[in-house]
Amino acid sequence: MPFAAITGWGTALPERVLTNHDLESMVDTTDEWIVSRTGIRERRIVGDHESTTSLATAAARAALEKAGRTPDEIDLIVVGTATPDDFLVSQACLVQAELGGSAGAFDVGAACAGFVTALSVGSQFINADVYHRVLVIGVDTLTRYVDYTDRSTCVLFGDGAGAVVLERSTEKRGLLSTVLGADGAGYKHLYVPGMANLVPESADLFPEYRPYLQMNGKEVFRFAVQVMGDAAAAAIAKVGIGFDQVDMLIPHQANLRIIDAAARRLDLPRDKVWVNVDRLGNTSAASVPIALAEAADSESIKEGDNVVLVAFGAGLAWAAGLVRWGTAGI
Ligand SMILES: CC(C)(COP(=O)(O)OP(=O)(O)OC[C@H]1O[C@@H](n2cnc3c(N)ncnc32)[C@H](O)[C@@H]1OP(=O)(O)O)[C@@H](O)C(=O)NCCC(=O)NCCS
Known part of the structure; x- marks a missing residue:
């Protein structure tokens, strides 16, 4: 069976930084509360000149450059996102419109678990010997759906994109196991109730309506603590190694x-x-591919390392996998 090694990676972040101190002047919160409850100090927020497409394209270009590939060498583009710029055209097609080429292009919807799920989908096209090179992107601009008068959600989210290039390898590299799960019955703990006013025409029709993210923080927290550990452990067990052989955990x-x-x-x-x-x-x-790219850029992961990816989010859905890092066998 061919393996799907990660040969390139890249990220893109919005320019604007929103700090906890900025938020103190927007809602009834404090830097101390946010740091102690979440660990977050600042986040990046898209501006008018930025979009899901612009971030995803920039991350994709960086990943292609790292892999030494051009867009016309890519067979397939898979994008994990919950915030596409258009509801009819896939985000993957919007990225392709910028990059060029004629690869197959489609999106995977699994919210925060979107990249790990898309990585699993993309890898399987290579494992099945259908394609040789796949571009996988995780991107979101969730702050467009955040209510900046709701302190319980607006402190949590930022925007960004991360991308990887997968290439056919004869060595055991890339994603070696996948664990996917969902609890659809729990969807109301984290959702956006309709997105009718995304386009200006709809905003005119529904002037009072804002499609803001709704969240039951305590329920999501409980769910996350349970599934992150369980899914990661299952992904490791599927490869037949022990926790002590894990070199890096890349969590959502x-x-x-x-x-x-x-x-x-x-x-x-x-x-x-x-x-x-x-x-x-x-x-x-975007969170897992950005973290993975940072770990790779800082050489914190090296050829042959066992890297565990795990994510959870709206759905409620989760995804985990074990990646053997490196480009042996390309
Ligand atoms: C949201 C979260 C940080 C809240 O932390 P928590 O320890 O559960 O805090 P609580 O919900 O118990 O809130 C405690 C109090 O802080 C208040 N509070 C909420 N947000 C606040 C903020 N930004 N600043 C100050 N106080 C805040 C609450 O209103 C509550 O006040 P009350 O007791 O008077 O009602 C936490 O539940 C969490 O991270 N959940 C998971 C969310 C998540 O990951 N979502 C995305 C999934 S992909």
Whole structure:
């Protein structure tokens, strides 16, 4: 069976930084509350000149450059996102419109678990020997659906994009296991009630209506602590290795307390857990690929390392996988 090695990676972040101190002047909150409850200190927020498409395209270009590939060498583009710029045209097609090429292009909807789910989908096209090179992107601009008068949600989220290039390898590299799960009955703990006024025409029709993210924080927290540890442990077990053979955990960056709980469950020391939630907040589907790219850029992961990815989010859905890092066998 061919394997799907990760040969390139890249990220893109909005220019605007929103700090906890900025939020103190917007809602009834404090830097101390936000840091102690979430670990977040600042996040990036899209401006008028930025979009899901612009971030995803910039991350994709960086990943292609790292892999030494051009868009016309890519067979398939899979995008994990919950915030596409258009509801009819897939975000993957909007990215392709910018990049060029004629690869197959479609989206995967699994909210914050979107990138890990898309990585699993994209890898399987290579594992099945259908395609040789796949571009996988995780991107979200969730702050467009955040109510900046609601202190219980507006402190949590940021925007961003991360991308990887997958290439056919004869060595055991890339995603070696996948664990997907969902609790659809719990969807009302984290959802956006309709998005009717996304386009200006709809805003005129429904002037009072705002499609803001709704969240039951305590329920999501409880769910997250449970599934992050369980899904990561299952992904490791599927490859037949022990927790002590894990070199790096790349968890979804929603809350430092949730990340710490997952690390404890796997018995991993802090230096084997990637954390950027303090700088970026929860970037939804972008959080895992951004963290993975940071770990790779800082050479914190190396050829042959076992890297565990795990994410959870709206759905309620979760996704985990074990990646063997490196480009052997390309
Ligand atoms: C949201 C979250 C940080 C809240 O932390 P918590 O410890 O559960 O806090 P609580 O909900 O108990 O709130 C405690 C109090 O702080 C208040 N509070 C909420 N947000 C606040 C803020 N930004 N600043 C100050 N106070 C705040 C609440 O109103 C509550 O006040 P009350 O007791 O007077 O009602 C936490 O539940 C969480 O992270 N949940 C998961 C959310 C998540 O990850 N979502 C995305 C999934 S992809």
